[in-house]
Amino acid sequence: MADTRISGFPGVEQTVLGADEIILNMGPQHPSTHGVLRVKLRLDGERIVDSECIIGYLHRGVEKIAEHRSYTQFAPYVDRMDYVAAVSNGLGYCEAVEKLLGAEAPMRAKVVRTILTELQRISSHLLWLGTHAIDIGALTPLFYCLREREEILKIFEKYCGARLTTHAFRIGGLQYDTYDGFEAETKRFCLDFVHRVDEYEQLLTENRIWIARTKGVGVLSAADAIDMGATGPVLRGSGVKWDIRKAMPYAAYDKYDFEIPIGKNGDTYDRYLVRMEEMRQSNRICLQAIEDIPAGPIMGKVGKVLKPPVGEVYHSIEAPKGELGYYIVSDGTTQPYRVRIRPPSFINLEALDKMIKGHLVADVVAIIGTLDIVLGEVDR
C-alpha cells in the first residue's frame, strides 16, 4: 500500500532521521484514537519531534450524496457524521434549510428542539468524559457516565424511536410531538444529573494523578486556537469567550439564562473543566426550558415538496464538538446543488500537530481525547 513508505512528512519526500529518531505509527486500528485515525509520530527518544495525521478512512462521500437526494431525503444522512451527537447535526441541517426556504419553525418546535439538543450535548460530553478518563487510566468514570447516558438515550428512544442516529427533527419543525411524560422524565433526569456531575468531579478534578496527567499537557494558546480555527470547548479552554448560542442565537436559546465557561491556560485540564461546566449549564437550560413548553403547532408553513429559491446560505450551530456549519447552495430544484458541512472535529484535529509537539508519547492519547473528535465527522 502506498503510504507505508517512511516519508510523507509535510513537504519532505525522504525523511532524514536523526540518530535517535524513530517513526512510530499509531495505526488506524487503535483503542485510544476513538475511530479510524492514523497518527504518524517522529520520536526522539520519548519526545515527539513531528507528527502527521492521516485521515480519510471513514470518508463516505456524504457531500456528494447530498447532491443526489432531495432536502428531506438527505436529513437522515447528517446524523451519521457526528454519530455521537446526531440530534445536533440534524438541528443544524434543518435550520440551514429553513433559512434557505425563508421558513421558520414554530415556537413549540424550537423549544423542544432546544431541550433535545441540550440533552444530546450532555450525552456527548458524558461519552467524552468516560472515554477520556479511561484513556488516562481511570477505569470507573466510564461506567458512571454510561449509566447517565442510558437515561438520556431512553428519552430519545421514547421520543423518536432511535437512540443513536435519531433523525429527530424535520425541516420546518418536528414530526413527533412530545410523548406523555416527556417533561416529567426529563425533569427527573435533570434534577438528578446535578449530583452526578459532582460525583464525576469528585473522582477526577482534585485528583493529584489526574492533574499531573492533564495540567500543562496539550497547551493551545488563544491566538493559536483562533488561527487554527478551533471551536467549541477547545477554543473556550484557551480563554476565548465565544459560543454561537450567545453570539448568534438560534432555536430558542435567547430565551434562557446560561453561562459560557472558559479556561485560562488552554491545557487539557482546562478543557476538561470547561466541558464539565458545560454539562451543568446544559442541564440548567433544560430545566428552564422544561418548565414551560409553549403550546401550538409543531410544524411550520413548509410545503410537501421543498424547492428553495436560488441562492446560498451558511448556518452554523454550537454542536458539542464545536461550530458545526452547513453551507447549502440551491439551484431552485428539489435537490441541493451543493451541501458543504463544516465539521468541528476536522478543524480541531488540525491543531493536533501543534499541540503534541514536544510532549511525551504517553500524552498523545490524552491530547487526542481532549480534542473530542469523532471520525465520522472528520471524514464525512
Place this chain on the structure above:
Amino acid sequence: MSALLEFLKTYMWPLIFALVIVGVLPLLAGYVVLMERKVMADMQARLGPMRVGPHGLLQPIADALKLLIKEDIIPENADKLVFWFAPVISVTAAMLAYSALAIGPFFQIAELNIGLLFIVAVSSMGIFGIILGGWASNSHYSLLGALRSTAQMISYETAAGLALVGGVLLAGTLSTQKIVLAQHGGTWFVFVAPIGFFLYLVASIAETNRAPFDLPEAESELVAGYMTEYSGFRWAVYFLAEYANMIVVASIATTLFLGGWLRPFGSIAALDFIDFFPPLSFLGVAGYCLYRTPKQPEPIQSIVMALFGGLCFLLATAMALPFVPAFAASKPGLHGAFWFLLKVSLYIYSFMWIRFTFPRFRFDQLMKLGWYFMIPLSIVNVLGLGLYKVLRQLQWSRWPAFLLTTGGTLLVAIWLVWLAQRKVAVPAPVGEMTEAEG
C-alpha cells in the same frame, strides 16, 4: 529407602505445608482474580461475572480450562527455551517467597531467622521473569515494555525494602515468627510506624505493576507490554505470578505491620468475644448461600451454591473447634489463619480500591515519585524509627516519642511534596507560545 522415610518423617509438616501452598496458591490467585472482577463491577455500578457458577464462583475454573486448551503460539524468532522459562521464573519466585511466611504460629514451611530478608530477596527474583520474557519475545516493543517494567520495579524495591527495615527495627529481628510475636501484647506496628506502612503500601502497588503504576502493562498505547507475545497458558502463568505476588506482598505487610495472625485486641481479655467472629462469619456466609440456593436460575448453579454453603459450614465448624475444651490448643493455629487471611484480603481489597479510583501515572512521573519522594522519605522513616527506639530505651513514654518521630517524618514528607509541587515539569512545546488573549 529408610533414608527416604527418615527424610519424610523429619520434614513431614514442612512438606505438607509446601504441598498445600503450591496446590492452593494458584487456586487462591484465581479466586483473587474473581474477587477483583466482582469488586471492580461493584464500584462501577454493575454486576460482574454472574453466569458461570452462582455469582461467578466457577469463573476462575472456566478461565483456567479455557486457557489450558488454547493454541500455543510462539513468535518465529523467539528464543524458545527462554520464552518457556521466563514465566516459570516469575511464578516460582512468588511461590518460593511463601516458604518463609507464617500464616499461623505453626503453619510455616521454614522458620528462618533471616526470614524477611529471604522473602524480599526471593520475590525480587521475579523481575528476571519479566525482563527475560520481554527479551525472549523478539519484539522491539516487548523489550522496551519489559525494561520499563523492570526499571519501575527496581526503583520501588528500594523504597519497599527501606519501609520494611522500619518494621524490622521495631521488632528487632528478621524472623517472621518473632516479628509477629513482637506485636503480641503490644501494638501492631502499623500504629507505631504508620508512615512505614503507607510507604510499603504504595511501593508494593508499584512492585506488582498495579494501577496507578501500570503504564508499562495496561495502557500500552504504543509500546506493548512484556506479556504481549504470550498467549494461552503461558500468559496465564504470568498472570498467576502477578496475583501471587500480590498475595505475597500482602502477606509481608500483614506480618510486619498488621500483626500477622494475631487477633485484634488480642491481649485484652474483656474483648474476647471477638473470638466468636470467625465461626460466626462463616456460619453467616453458609446460611446466606443455603438461603440463596433455591433462588438460582439454573439447577447447576443451585448445586454449586449448596456445595459452597456446605464448604463454608465446614469451615465454620473448623473455626468453632477451639471452643471444644479438648481442642483448645488449636485456637492460635485455626483462628490465626483466619485473621491472617482476613488481613491479607483487606490489604488486597485496598489495592483494588485504589486501582479503580485513580488514573495512571505517566512513566516519568512514576519514576520521579519513586526516586524523589519515596526513597528519601523511607530513609528518613528509618532514621525516625531508630530515634523512636532510642527514645524508648531512654525511658521516654510512648506518645511523646511517637509524636516526635512520626511527626518529624511527616513534616519531611510534606516538605518533599512541596518541593515536587514547586517545579511542575511542563514539557516545553517546540516553537513559540503566543500570549493568550481574551
Place this chain on the structure above:
Amino acid sequence: MALDNELVRRCKARFGDKIREAWTDRKQAILVVDRASLAEIAVYCRDDESFDYLVDLTAVDWPKREQRFDVVLNLYSFKKNERLRLKVFLREGENCPSVTGVWGTANWLEREAFDMFGIIFEGHPNLKRILMPDEWQGHPLRKDYDILTQDTAWVRENLGIESGQ
C-alpha cells in the same frame, strides 16, 4: 440583493475593481474578488477589518459556467460579531492563491478542496490529498464525476478486488 455598506465601500476604496461584485443572500454578505489579489484582500480582511477567523474554505462546481469553480471563504470577526463570505471565480486549470499564510486553518481546508475539486492552491506547503487515498485519480465532488464512479485501477491494485461500481 446588491450590497453597498460601509465594509464594501472601504474595500472598494482600497482595492478598486478587484472587488468584482457584492451582494447579500439571505441576509449574509458576499464579496466576489479578483483571483490574483485574494491573498492581499485576505490579509486586509484579517488585519484591518478584523476578520481574524476563517470559518470555512470550500469550493462549488458550476460546469455550465465559463468560470467553473467558486472558491468560497467564510470569515468571521470576533470583535464585530459579523460574518463575511469571499468568493473567487476560477476557470478550469486556473490556480488559486493559498491563504495558509493568513489563517492556519486553511491548510487542511485547501487540501480538501484540492482533493475534491482538483483546484491547485499556489503557495500551499503540502498540497496533497487528504480524504481520498494519495494515488486516487479523479476529483469526486466535480459534477462530471458520477456518484457511482470509482478509480477501478486503484481498487484493483490496493484492495485486490474488482470494483463493484
